[in-house]
Amino acid sequence: MHAINFATAQRHRVWAVMAALFAGAVAVWLPSVDLALQFWMIVIPVALFGLSHGGADPVIINAVKVARGRSSAQWLAGYVALMALTVAFIVWQPTLALVGFLGLSIWHFAITDCMFLPKGGHAGVGWLSGSLPIIGPMAGHPEQVAMLFAWLLQQDPALVMNIVLPAGRVLMLGWALSLVVVMALTRPSSRSAVLLELCALAAPMLLLPPLLAFAFYFCIVHSLRHFLLLLGAERQAINAIDVRMLARRAAPATAGAIVLGGISWWVMNSGAANLESAWLVDAVRVVFWGLAVLTVPHALLVALWIAPKHEVNH
Numbered sequence: 001m002h003a004i005n006f007a008t009a010q011r012h013r014v015w016a017v018m019a020a021l022f023a024g025a026v027a028v029w030l031p032s033v034d035l036a037l038q039f040w041m042i043v044i045p046v047a048l049f050g051l052s053h054g055g056a057d058p059v060i061i062n063a064v065k066v067a068r069g070r071s072s073a074q075w076l077a078g079y080v081a082l083m084a085l086t087v088a089f090i091v092w093q094p095t096l097a098l099v100g101f102l103g104l105s106i107w108h109f110a111i112t113d114c115m116f117l118p119k120g121g122h123a124g125v126g127w128l129s130g131s132l133p134i135i136g137p138m139a140g141h142p143e144q145v146a147m148l149f150a151w152l153l154q155q156d157p158a159l160v161m162n163i164v165l166p167a168g169r170v171l172m173l174g175w176a177l178s179l180v181v182v183m184a185l186t187r188p189s190s191r192s193a194v195l196l197e198l199c200a201l202a203a204p205m206l207l208l209p210p211l212l213a214f215a216f217y218f219c220i221v222h223s224l225r226h227f228l229l230l231l232g233a234e235r236q237a238i239n240a241i242d243v244r245m246l247a248r249r250a251a252p253a254t255a256g257a258i259v260l261g262g263i264s265w266w267v268m269n270s271g272a273a274n275l276e277s278a279w280l281v282d283a284v285r286v287v288f289w290g291l292a293v294l295t296v297p298h299a300l301l302v303a304l305w306i307a308p309k310h311e312v313n314h
C-alpha cells in the first residue's frame with residue numbers, strides 16, 4: 001500500500017505556507033512586470049523543477065504496470081497516443097481544448113493536494129488549493145491572462161478579456177463561497193491550519209504576475225508534492241529509490257520534452273508575425289500547449305497510480 005508519510009506531508013505544508021507568505025509579500029512590493037520578463041523569469045525553473053515531475057512518469061508506469069498489468073511498451077504507447085490525440089484536438093477545437101486543459105489541471109492539482117491535507121481537513125480543501133493557480137491569476141491579473149489566452153487561441157485580446165474578466169470574478173466568488181462551506185465541514189481543531197494554508201496560497205496566486213504565480217505553484221507546491229509522493233511510494237515498494245536515482249530516471253524524458261519544445265519553437269512560423277513580440281507569442285504557445293499535451297496522459301496516469309491507494313498516514 002502506497003502512502004505518504006504524515007510527518008513529511010506536514011513538513012511540506014509548513015514550508016509551502018512560509019514560501020507562499022513570502023511570495024505574497026514580494027508580490028506586494030513588486031513593480032509591474034511585463035509578460036516577456038515574466039517568461040524569462042519562469043522558463044528555467046518550470047523546465048527544470050516543474051517539467052521534471054512529469055519526466056518521472058516512467059517510474060510511475062513501472063509501478064502501475066506491476067499493479068495493473070500490461071507491458072511498459074504498451075503503457076508508453078498509450079501515453080504517446082494520448083499526446084498525439086491531444087495535439088489533434090488542440091488544432092481542431094482550441095477553445096474547448098483550453099477550457100478542458102484548465103479543468104483537467106484543477107482536477108490534477110487537487111488530487112495531489114488532497115494527499116497533503118492537514119489532519120481532519122475536508123477533501124474540498126484539496127480542490128480549493130488546486131484551483132487557486134488557475135482562478136487566482138484570472139481574478140488578480142485578468143488583462144495579462146486574457147493576453148496569454150488570446151495568444152494561445154490566436155484571438156483578439158479584447159474579445160478574450162470580455163470572457164476572462166467576468167469569469168475570473170465569478171470563479172473567485174465561487175471559490176470564496178466554497179471556502180465557507182468547506183470550513184464548516186472541516187474539523188474545528190483543524191480550521192485555523194486549513195484557513196492559514198488556503199489564505200497564504202491565495203495571496204501570491206492573486207497578487208503575483210500570472211506567470212510567476214503559476215511557476216510558484218507548479219514548482220514549489222505541485223511538483224515538490226508529486227516528488228514527495230513518488231519517493232514515499234517507492235520507498236515502500238521493493239525498489240528502494242533515493243533523490244539522486246529519481247533525478248536520473250526523470251532526466252531523459254524531461255530533456256526529451258525540452259528538446260521537443262525547443263524544436264517546435266524553432267520551426268514555428270509565427271501566426272503573429274505582425275507583432276513585435278512574435279517570439280514571445282510562439283514561446284508561450286509552445287510552453288502552455290506543450291504542457292497541455294503532456295498533462296492529459298500525465299494526469300490520467302497519476303490518477304490511476306494514486307487511486308485508491310494513497311492517503312496520508314495519520
Ligand SMILES: CC1=C(/C=C/C(C)=C/C=C/C(C)=C/C=O)C(C)(C)CCC1
Binds near residue numbers: 102104137210222295
Ligand atoms: C495557460 C495559462 C495558465 C494555465 C496553465 C496551466 C493550467 C498549466 C497546467 C499544468 C499542469 C497541469 C501540469 C502537470 O502537472 C495560467 C497559469 C492560468 C496563466 C495564463 C496562461
Ligand SMILES: [Fe+2]
Binds near residue numbers: 053054108222226298
Ligand atoms: Fe503533475
